[in-house]
Amino acid sequence: MLKIIATRVIEAFIALLLMSIVIFLLSRLTGDPIALLLGDGATDADKIAMAQELGLDRPLPVQYLNFLGNALTGDFGQSVTAGKQPALDLVLSRLPASLSLAGVALIFTLIIGIVFGVLASVTRNSPIDVAARLIALVGQSVPSFWLGIVLMYIFAVQLRLLPTSGYGRPEHYILPAATLGLFTLAAITRLVRSSMLEALGSEYIKLARVKGLSESIVIWKHALANSLIPVITFMGTFFAVMITGAVIVETVFSWPGIGRLAYESILSRDFPVVQTVVLVITSLFIIANLLVDILYIVVDPRMRSRG
Amino acid sequence: MNKPITGPVRRAAFALLCGVALTLAPVMPAWAQSDDLIVALSTFSEETMTPWGGSGQRKTYLDVVYEYLTYMDPETLETVPGLAESWEMSPDGTTWTFNLRRGVQFSGGYGEMTSEDVAYSIARLIREDSRAGPASPMRRAIASVETPDAYTVVVNLNFPDFELAQGYFGAGQQLGVVSKKHFDTLGEADAEPTPIGTGAYELGSITPGSEIVMTLRDDVADHWRVSPEFENIVFKVVPEESTRVAMLRTGEADIAPIGFDSIPTVRDAGLDIVSAQATWSPVVRFGGLIQTAENRYNPDNPWAIREVRQALNYAVDKQTIIDELFQGEGTVASADTPVPAWLDVEPYPYDPDRARELLAETGYPDGFDITIRTFTTAPGAELPLMAEAVALYWQDIGVNASIEPVDWPSLRTEWTEGRANNYVWTHRGFPFASAANGLEAGFMAASLFASFTSPELEAMIQSFSDEGDLDARSQKFTEIGQYLRDEAAAVFIALANEPYGVSTKVDQWKITTAYVWNFDQVSRAD
Numbered sequence: 001m002l003k004i005i006a007t008r009v010i011e012a013f014i015a016l017l018l019m020s021i022v023i024f025l026l027s028r029l030t031g032d033p034i035a036l037l038l039g040d041g042a043t044d045a046d047k048i049a050m051a052q053e054l055g056l057d058r059p060l061p062v063q064y065l066n067f068l069g070n071a072l073t074g075d076f077g078q079s080v081t082a083g084k085q086p087a088l089d090l091v092l093s094r095l096p097a098s099l100s101l102a103g104v105a106l107i108f109t110l111i112i113g114i115v116f117g118v119l120a121s122v123t124r125n126s127p128i129d130v131a132a133r134l135i136a137l138v139g140q141s142v143p144s145f146w147l148g149i150v151l152m153y154i155f156a157v158q159l160r161l162l163p164t165s166g167y168g169r170p171e172h173y174i175l176p177a178a179t180l181g182l183f184t185l186a187a188i189t190r191l192v193r194s195s196m197l198e199a200l201g202s203e204y205i206k207l208a209r210v211k212g213l214s215e216s217i218v219i220w221k222h223a224l225a226n227s228l229i230p231v232i233t234f235m236g237t238f239f240a241v242m243i244t245g246a247v248i249v250e251t252v253f254s255w256p257g258i259g260r261l262a263y264e265s266i267l268s269r270d271f272p273v274v275q276t277v278v279l280v281i282t283s284l285f286i287i288a289n290l291l292v293d294i295l296y297i298v299v300d301p302r303m304r305s306r307g
Numbered sequence: 308m309n310k311p312i313t314g315p316v317r318r319a320a321f322a323l324l325c326g327v328a329l330t331l332a333p334v335m336p337a338w339a340q341s342d343d344l345i346v347a348l349s350t351f352s353e354e355t356m357t358p359w360g361g362s363g364q365r366k367t368y369l370d371v372v373y374e375y376l377t378y379m380d381p382e383t384l385e386t387v388p389g390l391a392e393s394w395e396m397s398p399d400g401t402t403w404t405f406n407l408r409r410g411v412q413f414s415g416g417y418g419e420m421t422s423e424d425v426a427y428s429i430a431r432l433i434r435e436d437s438r439a440g441p442a443s444p445m446r447r448a449i450a451s452v453e454t455p456d457a458y459t460v461v462v463n464l465n466f467p468d469f470e471l472a473q474g475y476f477g478a479g480q481q482l483g484v485v486s487k488k489h490f491d492t493l494g495e496a497d498a499e500p501t502p503i504g505t506g507a508y509e510l511g512s513i514t515p516g517s518e519i520v521m522t523l524r525d526d527v528a529d530h531w532r533v534s535p536e537f538e539n540i541v542f543k544v545v546p547e548e549s550t551r552v553a554m555l556r557t558g559e560a561d562i563a564p565i566g567f568d569s570i571p572t573v574r575d576a577g578l579d580i581v582s583a584q585a586t587w588s589p590v591v592r593f594g595g596l597i598q599t600a601e602n603r604y605n606p607d608n609p610w611a612i613r614e615v616r617q618a619l620n621y622a623v624d625k626q627t628i629i630d631e632l633f634q635g636e637g638t639v640a641s642a643d644t645p646v647p648a649w650l651d652v653e654p655y656p657y658d659p660d661r662a663r664e665l666l667a668e669t670g671y672p673d674g675f676d677i678t679i680r681t682f683t684t685a686p687g688a689e690l691p692l693m694a695e696a697v698a699l700y701w702q703d704i705g706v707n708a709s710i711e712p713v714d715w716p717s718l719r720t721e722w723t724e725g726r727a728n729n730y731v732w733t734h735r736g737f738p739f740a741s742a743a744n745g746l747e748a749g750f751m752a753a754s755l756f757a758s759f760t761s762p763e764l765e766a767m768i769q770s771f772s773d774e775g776d777l778d779a780r781s782q783k784f785t786e787i788g789q790y791l792r793d794e795a796a797a798v799f800i801a802l803a804n805e806p807y808g809v810s811t812k813v814d815q816w817k818i819t820t821a822y823v824w825n826f827d828q829v830s831r832a833d
Contacts, residue, residue: 256516
């Protein structure tokens with residue numbers, strides 16, 4: 001297992017390095033923050049002075065190497081808009097909101113998705129199965145922007161059961177988590193259903209039934225345990241989808257997470273913050289996948305012997 | 308083959324679903340029962356707490372903390388005393404003396420406001436690293452600031468500014484007065500996040516990216532300027548407009564800027580609309596028309612000919628655009644900026660026949676191709692739709708317009724890159740901080756943000772800037788407005804209002820063109 005972890009950590013550093021180059025270049029494709037920061041009536045001299053102040057007058061390779069050198073010491077630069085606040089501090093101040101929302105959404109979707117998937121598989125072609133497949137279809141088809149507005153209209157404006165938006169109280173999580181989770185819920189439901197169908201038709205399940213085990217033990221212990229392996233495999237991806245997909249949900253529900261910070265920073269061409277957000281998200285993605293790899297080894301004995 | 312679901316399985320699944328359902332069950336709607344004034348804004352902009360820490364958009368929440376040397380009377384639109392009780396201008400307009408109000412206290416126990424605080428605020432606002440919008444023109448204008456005594460500030464200018472008191476030093480701009488002692492005591496890094504001003508409110512709490520709570524100061528029993536009726540003003544950032552409308556409907560917000568399309572919805576919900584009159588001006592600007600700078604002028608663009616620009620103005624039915632896109636919240640414009648002195652300038656009427664005639668006379672009887680770039684912003688969510696409407700009107704006279712959606716930062720970058728752009732773009736004009744500086748910013752080649760210049764215009768603006776006689780200045784200013792209209796410096800569409808939805812918790816809230824951020828003067832309904 002240690003060998004696998006060591007390999008993954010090396011791969012993570014390479015991925016982060018490549019990502020830092022990509023995001024450094026991409027963020028500069030459509031201009032810089034100078035035009036946005038200059039007030040009306042600014043002159044060429046003002047523009048040159050601001051470029052010097054922000055270090056944007058230097059050649060791109062020099063700018064990148066400076067950024068990389070500083071980043072290795074934990075200094076990701078200062079926001080050029082948010083009062084020269086350290087970019088990493090700014091991103092980390094928003095990270096808990098995103099992680100908590102993604103976490104709640106993931107837990108909800110895992111619970112509901114697994115239950116739906118199991119029910120759909122054991123009642124194949126029944127109304128429950130059709131309903132589960134319909135939810136999966138809708139979940140993967142409906143844009144989260146539209147879904148968020150509709151949920152807000154029904155549960156907040158019409159029924160007055162939940163707040164429209166906001167952050168900080170338990171009820172604030174429900175609508176954004178439901179909106180964020182529906183796409184993943186659909187994927188998990190489909191994944192569990194198909195895995196369960198495959199498992200339920202396998203020889204070891206027949207053997208379990210022949211041995212006289214109760215149906216609930218057969219389904220929830222033996223069949224589901226094997227069916228969850230693909231879900232675990234995809235959990236890192238699901239988590240990443242929730243972090244990156246949160247831009248729209250965070251905007252609709254006024255959630256102060258890094259998705260909205262990234263969007264606002266891109267609009268204001270706040271290079272240090274954009275770079276830091278992307279690198280933090282990339283790191284989260286890598287860490288999530290590393291945890292999945294470890295979990296995979298724990299769950300699947302075959303992986304242990306291979307490792 | 309599948310077996311039917313058994314009792315225990317069914318029960319377990321049911322229990323799980325019930326657990327989820329219970330989590331979703333109704334909870335007490337405490338979120339809609341606040342006694343505070345809740346203002347839902349589309350942005351906190353830079354979310355910094357000093358006057359120099361970013362753009363004027365932050366005035367929405369900072370203006371309840373910081374105060375200004377002068378204010379504008381919402382009824383008469385006259386400049387009235389603020390932290391300065393009176394002021395005098397030297398005859399040549401290069402020296403201004405401000406006499407400060409006595410006994411005005413800073414929050415946080417930082418003592419009485421004096422001339423040292425005003426001088427420090429000016430110096431900090433115009434420093435090289437200032438992010439305030441007017442920092443660079445103010446830096447060029449201000450030569451020195453003197454403080455002969457604790458209540459007198461003398462500002463020496465490098466060139467005349469006959470409108471300094473109501474312009475850059477007024478409440479419509481960013482010279483909020485900060486406590487020098489606060490910065491001397493804590494140092495910049497620690498003082499900047501904790502705003503200390505002379506306003507009736509101070510910072511209560513902040514949740515980054517979500518909420519700023521301003522709390523009524525308990526050390527000011529009788530504030531010199533306002534009599535606030537709310538203990539707390541809670542500013543929430545709500546970027547999505549439909550969410551702001553939903554918050555108004557559920558009582559989660561008391562004041563929120565809304566789009567024109569939402570006005571009927573908000574009214575149907577029994578809520579009020581309060582509109583700031585003519586706060587911005589949607590226009591279509593022409594690229595490559597800086598005729599006094601060779602690299603920014605392209606004589607080959609069809610619209611380099613004045614009559615073509617006039618034709619493009621005649622071709623557009625602006626009143627219909629105002630009625631359909633802006634819900635009637637605006638008037639047809641004759642300028643690209645809402646300036647009272649230009650209100651008498653006659654707008655271009657809708658006359659497509661005249662437009663066709665002009666195109667034929669200028670050698671374009673069959674029209675030409677043109678690209679309109681457009682973007683959304685706040686206010687200005689309607690700009691892309693306006694571009695579509697303008698394109699349809701132009702098509703009617705043979706001008707084939709293609710629309711390119713872009714984002715504002717890209718467009719702004721191209722605008723300031725010093726080249727002659729071969730497209731037109733939708734944009735929005737705002738009121739000038741001062742007439743002279745507004746004209747210099749928009750219509751002098753020295754400004755990166757100029758959109759139209761000509762040798763005659765620059766001479767007219769220079770003559771206006773140098774003019775000390777107020778009547779003569781007013782006359783010259785009006786002439787410049789007429790010139791810009793006759794030259795068709797842009798396709799002037801509307802002087803648009805800025806609508807806000809207001810809840811029933813609010814009794815009265817008056818807003819004016821130049822000063823809409825007076826949330827400390829909102830009165831409470833019964």
